[in-house]
Amino acid sequence: MFSLQICSVEKCNNWALHQREVCRKHLEDPQAYDRQVADLLSGSAAVSDLNLASAVLKDLDLSGKSIERCILSQADLRGVNFADTRIRLLYLDYSVLENCSFQAAKLYNVVLAGARIESCNFSGSDIVRCNFCGIQCRETLFDESDLYGSRFIASSLNRVGFKDCNLKQVRFEHARISESDFRYSNTEDAFFEQKAHKL
Amino acid sequence: MRFFNYFSVHHFSNCYLIGPDGPGDAVLIDAGVFDEGLLKLIEDNELYVRWVLITHVHHGHVQGLQTLQKIYEAGIYAFDAERLEAPVQPISEGKPPDCGSFSFKVLETPGHSNDSVCFLMDGMLFTGDTLSAGSIGRTATGYERALLLSSIRKKILSLKEDVLVFPGHGPPTRLSIERRFNPYLEEKL
Numbered sequence: 001m002f003s004l005q006i007c008s009v010e011k012c013n014n015w016a017l018h019q020r021e022v023c024r025k026h027l028e029d030p031q032a033y034d035r036q037v038a039d040l041l042s043g044s045a046a047v048s049d050l051n052l053a054s055a056v057l058k059d060l061d062l063s064g065k066s067i068e069r070c071i072l073s074q075a076d077l078r079g080v081n082f083a084d085t086r087i088r089l090l091y092l093d094y095s096v097l098e099n100c101s102f103q104a105a106k107l108y109n110v111v112l113a114g115a116r117i118e119s120c121n122f123s124g125s126d127i128v129r130c131n132f133c134g135i136q137c138r139e140t141l142f143d144e145s146d147l148y149g150s151r152f153i154a155s156s157l158n159r160v161g162f163k164d165c166n167l168k169q170v171r172f173e174h175a176r177i178s179e180s181d182f183r184y185s186n187t188e189d190a191f192f193e194q195k196a197h198k199l
Numbered sequence: 200m201r202f203f204n205y206f207s208v209h210h211f212s213n214c215y216l217i218g219p220d221g222p223g224d225a226v227l228i229d230a231g232v233f234d235e236g237l238l239k240l241i242e243d244n245e246l247y248v249r250w251v252l253i254t255h256v257h258h259g260h261v262q263g264l265q266t267l268q269k270i271y272e273a274g275i276y277a278f279d280a281e282r283l284e285a286p287v288q289p290i291s292e293g294k295p296p297d298c299g300s301f302s303f304k305v306l307e308t309p310g311h312s313n314d315s316v317c318f319l320m321d322g323m324l325f326t327g328d329t330l331s332a333g334s335i336g337r338t339a340t341g342y343e344r345a346l347l348l349s350s351i352r353k354k355i356l357s358l359k360e361d362v363l364v365f366p367g368h369g370p371p372t373r374l375s376i377e378r379r380f381n382p383y384l385e386e387k388l
């Protein structure tokens with residue numbers, strides 16, 4: 001399970017990072033920690049149960065890997081390749097994702113809420129029951145993906161491709177959507193209006 | 200501790216299985232369904248469901264109880280014990296469930312139903328139908344909606360920001376996300 005130990009610094013309520021007794025804010029050398037995280041992720045076929053919050057990762061190839069029950073909240077990910085990955089229960093909330101590829105990935109219960117997502121590619125993926133609430137997303141593709149049960153509530157979507165997607169049970173209430181492409185997708189099975197939701 | 204989420208398309212509801220690092224007794228939060236998939240998850244991980252915590256007595260969260268009880272001798276805990284046919288031990292904020300080494304705090308959150316509760320354990324909050332990602336539970340009347348919003352504000356939004364939220368329906372979320380983006384929480388009472 002997640003490493004949910006409190007940071008050992010007095011009066012700090014943040015969670016301690018994987019293999020550290022302190023949170024990101026109290027790391028002596030955050031850059032060295034980022035290099036360790038990059039080595040850990042790229043050197044293992046499967047990782048699980050890690051708190052790697054606020055990691056800064058650039059141009060990293062994680063394609064084909066398995067990531068399960070991890071926290072990467074407030075991470076800064078640029079040019080990271082998640083193609084063909086299998087990701088289950090990963091917190092990437094409030095992260096920055098630029099030029100990242102999730103092509104043909106299998107995402108389940110991934111939390112990207114509040115993230116800024118730019119020029120990323122989620123095409124041809126299974127993105128099942130993922131949380132995109134409040135994301136600021138532009139120039140990004142979800143084409144030909146299965147988005148079953150995912151939520152984009154209160155998100156901002158500009159020039160986002162949802163072409164030929166499965167939108168069954170997908171929720172877009174309160175989203176600001178502009179110049180986005182929903183062609184060939186089953187928009188009738190998605191919820192765009194506030195009153196349409198039902199538990 | 201090990202943690203698993205099981206989703207059933209039968210009621211589109213989640214249940215959560217929490218067990219020790221190795222084989223042993225586990226806690227199941229809600230039992231909307233008890234099917235082969237859930238049984239396999241439990242057995243493959245060498246767990247035994249010793250305790251079941253119910254967030255509220257609606258079909259989508261309790262319908263699997265009957266089957267579960269044929270397989271496991273589990274103590275069942277719910278706020279309104281009388282609404283279930285099975286022997287159930289009542290819980291409340293002052294009377295939390297006894298789940299061995301797993302310690303849960305009960306938060307009474309009426310609104311979606313009169314018996315709704317949430318369970319808090321180690322920075323993880325199990326909200327049933329009270330709160331979900333970007334949404335809140337369905338209510339039938341304005342009074343219930345006001346009660347639900349009041350419950351969420353008093354009992355849930357007062358918790359630590361980085362609490363991880365695992366709802367009865369939909370994907371997981373985090374308390375700070377709901378504070379910031381959940382449009383339904385902006386409603387005036």
